[in-house]
Amino acid sequence: MKNTYYILVLLLFVFFGCTKKSQNKNVVNSTQDSLSTYLSLANDFSSTSDKRQKYNQKALAIIINQPNDSMNRVYLFRVANRYYNINNWRDYKKTVQLVLKKSEQSKDTLSSAKAYTYLGDFYGSQSVSDSAFMYYFKAEKMYLKLNDNLNLAKTRLSKALLQYNESDFMGSEIAVFKALSVLKGENANETVYESYNLLGLIYNELGEYEKAIEYHNKALSSIDDKTTNIIFQSKATSLNNIGLVYQNFNKNKEAIPYFLKGMEHKNDLLLYKPIVYAALLDNLGYSRFKLKEYNGISEMFNESLKLRDSLHLTIGIIISQIHLSEYYASQNDTIKALQYSNEALATARNSKNNRNLLLPLKQLAVIEPKKSTIYNKEYIHINDSLQKADRKTGNKFSRIEYETDEIKQENSALTTQNRNLVYIFGSILIVGLFLYIIKAQKAKNRELLFKQEQQKVNEEIYSLMISQQSDVETIRIKEKKRVAQELHDGVLGRMFGVRMNLDSLNKIHDETAAHQRNSYLSELKNIEQDIREISHDLNREKSELINNFVAIVDNLLEEQKKTFKSKLVSTIDSNIKWESMSNSIKINLYRIVQESLQNINRYANANAIKVEFKKGVDNLLLEISDDGIGFDVNKTKKGIGLQNMLSRINECKGTFDIKSKKGEGTIITVTVPI
Numbered sequence: 001m002k003n004t005y006y007i008l009v010l011l012l013f014v015f016f017g018c019t020k021k022s023q024n025k026n027v028v029n030s031t032q033d034s035l036s037t038y039l040s041l042a043n044d045f046s047s048t049s050d051k052r053q054k055y056n057q058k059a060l061a062i063i064i065n066q067p068n069d070s071m072n073r074v075y076l077f078r079v080a081n082r083y084y085n086i087n088n089w090r091d092y093k094k095t096v097q098l099v100l101k102k103s104e105q106s107k108d109t110l111s112s113a114k115a116y117t118y119l120g121d122f123y124g125s126q127s128v129s130d131s132a133f134m135y136y137f138k139a140e141k142m143y144l145k146l147n148d149n150l151n152l153a154k155t156r157l158s159k160a161l162l163q164y165n166e167s168d169f170m171g172s173e174i175a176v177f178k179a180l181s182v183l184k185g186e187n188a189n190e191t192v193y194e195s196y197n198l199l200g201l202i203y204n205e206l207g208e209y210e211k212a213i214e215y216h217n218k219a220l221s222s223i224d225d226k227t228t229n230i231i232f233q234s235k236a237t238s239l240n241n242i243g244l245v246y247q248n249f250n251k252n253k254e255a256i257p258y259f260l261k262g263m264e265h266k267n268d269l270l271l272y273k274p275i276v277y278a279a280l281l282d283n284l285g286y287s288r289f290k291l292k293e294y295n296g297i298s299e300m301f302n303e304s305l306k307l308r309d310s311l312h313l314t315i316g317i318i319i320s321q322i323h324l325s326e327y328y329a330s331q332n333d334t335i336k337a338l339q340y341s342n343e344a345l346a347t348a349r350n351s352k353n354n355r356n357l358l359l360p361l362k363q364l365a366v367i368e369p370k371k372s373t374i375y376n377k378e379y380i381h382i383n384d385s386l387q388k389a390d391r392k393t394g395n396k397f398s399r400i401e402y403e404t405d406e407i408k409q410e411n412s413a414l415t416t417q418n419r420n421l422v423y424i425f426g427s428i429l430i431v432g433l434f435l436y437i438i439k440a441q442k443a444k445n446r447e448l449l450f451k452q453e454q455q456k457v458n459e460e461i462y463s464l465m466i467s468q469q470s471d472v473e474t475i476r477i478k479e480k481k482r483v484a485q486e487l488h489d490g491v492l493g494r495m496f497g498v499r500m501n502l503d504s505l506n507k508i509h510d511e512t513a514a515h516q517r518n519s520y521l522s523e524l525k526n527i528e529q530d531i532r533e534i535s536h537d538l539n540r541e542k543s544e545l546i547n548n549f550v551a552i553v554d555n556l557l558e559e560q561k562k563t564f565k566s567k568l569v570s571t572i573d574s575n576i577k578w579e580s581m582s583n584s585i586k587i588n589l590y591r592i593v594q595e596s597l598q599n600i601n602r603y604a605n606a607n608a609i610k611v612e613f614k615k616g617v618d619n620l621l622l623e624i625s626d627d628g629i630g631f632d633v634n635k636t637k638k639g640i641g642l643q644n645m646l647s648r649i650n651e652c653k654g655t656f657d658i659k660s661k662k663g664e665g666t667i668i669t670v671t672v673p674i
Helices: 002-042 049-063 070-085 089-105 109-125 129-146 149-165 169-181 189-205 209-221 234-248 252-262 266-272 274-290 297-310 314-330 334-351 354-367 369-404 406-417 419-505 511-539 548-563 583-604 640-651
Strands: 567-572 608-615 619-626 655-660 666-673
Touching (some): 002 049, 089 109, 109 129, 129 149, 169 189, 189 209, 209 234, 234 274, 252 274, 274 297, 297 314, 314 334, 314 354, 354 369, 369 583, 548 567, 548 583, 583 619, 640 666
Antiparallel strands (some): 619 666
16 A cells, blocks of 8 residues: 555656646746747838837847747847947947846857947948957957958958948958958858849949949849849849949940839838848939939929938938039029029038038039139038048058957967968068168158259249240330330430521521520420430339249239138238248248148138238248138148148248247248258
């Protein structure tokens, strides 16, 4: 009986234990089913962003309480992806930081690298390019250690896209080819497509249109309709890009078929890639506009503008507004053309991205000729600033690469695989360095020769200017001598004859007649004397000739007065003996005045400018002042313009001083020994 009792108790225990396990298993399965459902609904592009957000939050609430295992981290990445798709950057960053923390706790290098790429995507979306580049670089180093070529290529491609968006086109091109170099033998059609597509975009920006079309066609041919996700709308994107290259190439007839073909699946585009549809619509309208096919164009531009506005695509909105402005300008509707240009300018200013201001300013300069000088001045200023910023960006990325020591890591990996290859590459590097030093030395010599040639050219230019002015003076002197000769030989001869005739009449002894004749004779003598004095004065050039250099400077200052609204006052000391100075000093002084006026016109926004040449005891003083906005001298001393001035002053063995403060104008003082 006892044995039977124990067996019965044991059977009951097993039965209830299995029932409990079955219940727990059912609960887990139910939770997993709910999680999969929420994640699926959160990725439903046909649903609203708010609904997708709610389902994603429900999914996160389930995941957050699960153990930190590999599946948990996979689900966290999926949640982050869905936040990315609805542009919820705050929750996207929080989720990525959470999965990074869990990955580091579990020493999961692969998930850590993936989290770094996600953080790179976040900072890239927020236009914090240096942080984005740093995280991509961290991920790249990890994938390199893991020999994960596919993810390594994707990360390098993300870097390339970041550099492209920062206008570092050369750096972007290098990064793309580095990505393609590790994709050989990998099944990675999507990454290959993105690489070729980005190369097409890069060459389009560089103006290498044939190359751009070549790589966009490669991208198009790499698309596999069976495996490519419909969400990406890759074919429509490539067709738009090819059409855009032809449009930039002024081959609008060839561009239109690509835009039309890209819009064949309109519904899919509007659902998954409305950005691409808006671009196709706008580009199609613009190509037709260029071909003067005006029917329905304004409707196409307006539809594209409305869609871009709903998507908050700043650069797209500006392009649509500029295209509408161009269209109405062609229809002689200046009011609407001006309206859309001003709206584009306002949109650009609100974006706080100076690059967006270039198109509106260029268009406004065309349709508002009276204000074109103002718009062009701002355009030039912004364009110069952007070029400097682009150069700094390229240097910044290079610095990050150096600081993260990517090259050392790659060399270390290569050393482990094959030491002999490292020795070979090291030898090649030494030879290359040696060749580089030789090349650099040759370049320096060429630069020195160029400077010498430039000095000769400056002398020749000045000599030509002097020669031209001398020709004018020679003609003037000849004309003076001709007038003097005419007075002396013609007028005086005739008057002398009259005087002799009158003198012969004096033989008549009529007292009244004699008195009158004497009076006339006296008057004629006075006139004769006056004419003789005039003749002599002309012949010896009593009035001083205008100095050639002074005339040249006056021409420059007169041109400044005609072109710009600033009031210009100039004084040139008449005691300066220009003929005693070398041509080198004069041409350098002329160039300094010219450079200073250019800087004032571009940056100072001055109302009044003063240019003075003064003679000192043993030196010549040149002072150029303005009442413009001024600048911080310490920050601007390394500018190209100021460096050029300093170089010219050094050639003259003179001194240079510049005084300026923000809001207090600028004074440039040049002293040259004579």
